[in-house]
Amino acid sequence: MFDNVWLIPLFPLIGFLINGLFGKKIKNEAIIGGIGTLAVFGSFLVSCGILMQMIGLPPEQRIFEKVIFPWIHSGVLKVDMAFLLDPLSCIMIMVVTGVGSLIHLYSIGYMHGEEGYYRYFAYLNLFCMSMLLLVLGNNLLVMFIGWEGVGLCSYLLIGYYFHKKSAGDAAKKAFVMNRVGDFGFLLGLFTLFWWLGSNHNIWTINFTEIKSASHLLPYGGVVTAATLFFFLGATGKSAQIPLYTWLPDAMEGPTPVSALIHAATMVTAGVYMIARMSFVFIKAPETMMVIAIVGALTAIFAATIGTAQNDIKRVLAYSTVSQLGFMFLAMGVGAFTAGVFHLMTHAFFKACLFLGSGSVIHAMHHALHHGHLNDDAQDMRNMGGLKGKMPITFITFLVSTIAIAGIPGFSGFFSKDEILWQAYANPYHGSLNIILWGAGALAACFTAFYMFRLVFMTFFGECRINPKVKDHLHESPLVITIPLMVLGFLAVVGGYLGMPKLLGMLPNYLEHWLDPVFELANEYGATYAHSGAHHSHALEWGLMGTSVVIAVVGIMIASTLYLSNTGIPKKFTSAFPALHRAVYNKWYVDELYDFIFVNPCKTLGRYLWKGFDVIVIDGIVNGVANVVMAFGGVLRFVQSGYISNYAISMTLGVVVILGYYIFR
Amino acid sequence: MVSLNSYLLVSAILFSLGTIGVLTRKNAIVIFMCIELMLNSVNLTFIALSRQLGNIDGQIFVLFVMTVAAAEAAVGLALMIAFFKNKESIDVDDVNMLKW
Secondary structure, X not given: OHHHHHHHHHHHHHHHHHHHHHHHHHOOHHHHHHHHHHHHHHHHHHHHHHHHHHHHOOHHHOOEEEEEEEEXXXXXXXXXXXXXXXXXXXXXXXXXXXXXXXXXXXXXXXXOOOOOHHHHHHHHHHHHHHHHHHHHEOEHHHHHHHHHHHHHHHHHHHOOOOOOHHHHHHHHHXXXXXXXXXXXXXXXXXXXXXXXXXXXXXXXXXXXHHHHHHHHOOOOOHHHHHHHXXXXXXXXXXOOOOOOOHHHHHHXXXXXXXXXXXXXXXXXXXXXXXXXXXXXXXXXXXXXHHHHHHHHHHHHHHHHHHOOOOEHHHHHHHHXXXXXXXXXXXXXXXXXXXXXXXXXXXXXXXXXXXXXXXXXXXXXXXXXXXXXXXXXXXEHHHOOOOOOOOHHHHHHHHHHHXXXXXXXXXXXXXXXXXXXXXXXXXXXXXXXXXXHHHHHHHHHHHHHHHHHHHHHHHHOOOOOOOHHHHHHOOOOOHHHHHHHHHXXXXXXXXXXXXXXXXXXXXXXXXXXXXXXXXXXXXXXXXHHOOOOOOOOHHHHHHHHHHHHHHHHHHHHHHHHHHHHOOOHHHHHHHHOHHHHHHHHOHHHHHHXXXXXXXXXXXXXXXXXXXXXXXXXXXXXXXXXXXXXXXXXHHHHHHOOOOHHHHHHHHHHHHHHHHHHHHHO | OOOHHHHHHHHHHHHHHHHHHHHHOOEHHHHHHHHHHHHHHHHHHHHHHHHHXXXXXXXXXXXXXXXXXXXXXXXXXXXXXXXXXXXOXXXXXXXXXXXX
16 A cells, blocks of 8 residues: 555646646536546555554555655655655654545535635645655655645635735735745755765755765754744744734635635644754754743734734634644644644634534625625624534534644644643753743644634624625535534544643553654753653643633623623723724735835835836947837848849959959 | 960850840840850850860760759749739839839
8 A cells, every 4th residue: 555655646736737727617516526536545545554554564664765866866866756655654644635625515515606616626636646645755856846736726725816915915915925934944954964865965855865974864954944944934824923914815815715824724824844854853942942932922823913813814814823832832843743733623623613604694695795895804703603504514613623722532622732731841941841831732722712712702692794685694515514413523533643642541642653763862852851850740731720720711701791791802902992903914024024014115126117227228229229210221122122233243253252352 | 277265265255245234234035045145155165174184074064054044034934924914014114013
């Protein structure tokens, strides 16, 4: 089965080619959607086979490399198109193809009747292929193809409704911000390649080879530089401070795209990259600290913005940024397993939340359309009381919300609690730990608050939609609700794969599973970790209890403000108008970036256009043309149009040339 | 026996006449005939020198020149007919559109 790993990215590629080249002719939505979905589902089946085989092997043999073809062999640089299967990439392909096929299935229903249906499925398949290349690549360059490929697809799909200016702008914003990150990724790649090559004559960008040479890397120094560059790449792709502002705008794309690309898979690429190179990152304690701080800051910063947004998808977008912050926090404190665990559970519940919101928007849109109303179908202020109208959507949404809020028994609790515990108990950051934990816990509180605010505003209370169309609200079709149910189920049980030892009911499967991948990183980490400080079980219980209490407090606040005393939020906003305005406007970060980066760039561009291009470049070009024209104006009189003139000049010419040869 | 110089002299005179004709006359047919005159003066030189040097190459060249002259005559006359159909004239000064 391992040998068939090449099939995994191949299926979506075939799907992309069929839908991309012939989709316009096929026209039949069932066939187009079927091809797209089956392509990813085929990959999912192969991935399942690989997972089964890998489970059957002893841990030390769970690594497999497959060279598809030699790609660049030039001097010391040898790069193959090759895939790496190990427990980490195995989890990733399961998540990508599993969640991916559910979202494809959902899209069949959701995108029904959209113009460019085939285009949508072609892009979505291309995305899956790129993402699979990213996670399967056995060297940095193959990973980089995937990295760029998913960026491209993200651009194409955010700009899917390209006739809307806001969608085009959001697509450009996402692409440009990702470019900033990609530049970091490349610099990191070059640094690592150059240092290992010039100092130890190991010219390689292959993960396995870097791993076996990693004992040669110093602690700090050049590794700090390289990892900081890589981390810059990760902040771009995974929407962390300072490059996170593109993700909320990316909600301009169709909702299933937000679920697949901007919540479940692509944005976790940065987390995956750090996990993949954990043995390099751990050698740079400063980078680890930067990652942890950035992660914690992003988690809390995005969570605060999420509390004041009214667009249902925007709340979820900020929630995604915040949850990604948690994953980076986990990476930064050396809890790689916990980070990957949260990546996985987040993929389940956040995909479910986005698809649920899509189902709500779908219903709202239909109802509003029926009544010929132009109200915003995504604004939660127009919703309310939907739980009776859309029971399946409501239940799955509620389950996922409970999961993300961190209520015990649901997946989010296990992964988030593990991250918070590691933030507190990790041996790397000393006194910073308590701050990291505090920030994480506060962000968790905000998470519970804004998520339940969303649920209460959307599903509870009275229905605020225009009463004319109230009766046209109804549950989405099965093709939409089945993925919701599956993902809702996973959002509950996904967490039992990584139960903390403390609860002791099930072994921590995930930790055992990922152990071979992160073993070396933990070994390196132990060389500079603060030893001793064994934390008691009581403390762990205490922190776990605290995080549960925090989550419950968040939910209580939300229910007070948005269920029982709905007047309070209004009073609050009128009491602190400045604060509310700042949060509602996302702390003015976009405006700040506009001021610092965008507008100076535009000014410079205008200057280069009006000044340099128009005057200097055009001046040179037109000047050359003018000189030629002036000469031509004089010389053209040579062409008299009389044959005898030409004949005389020819004869004279011959005479002169002959004379030269005779008399010289 | 006529000396080589005499042949070359005749040939030079013919060539000069031809050249002057081409340069000064306006009638296309006259110009055309002058060109023929120039070609044949060259032929005469070829033959004379071939004979003098005992080398057959010159005579072969003459055959080539005559062939080319025949072809040229065909093309030239065809051009003139086309020209006459357009302009009702064979004065070369009327073919003066391709100029500044």
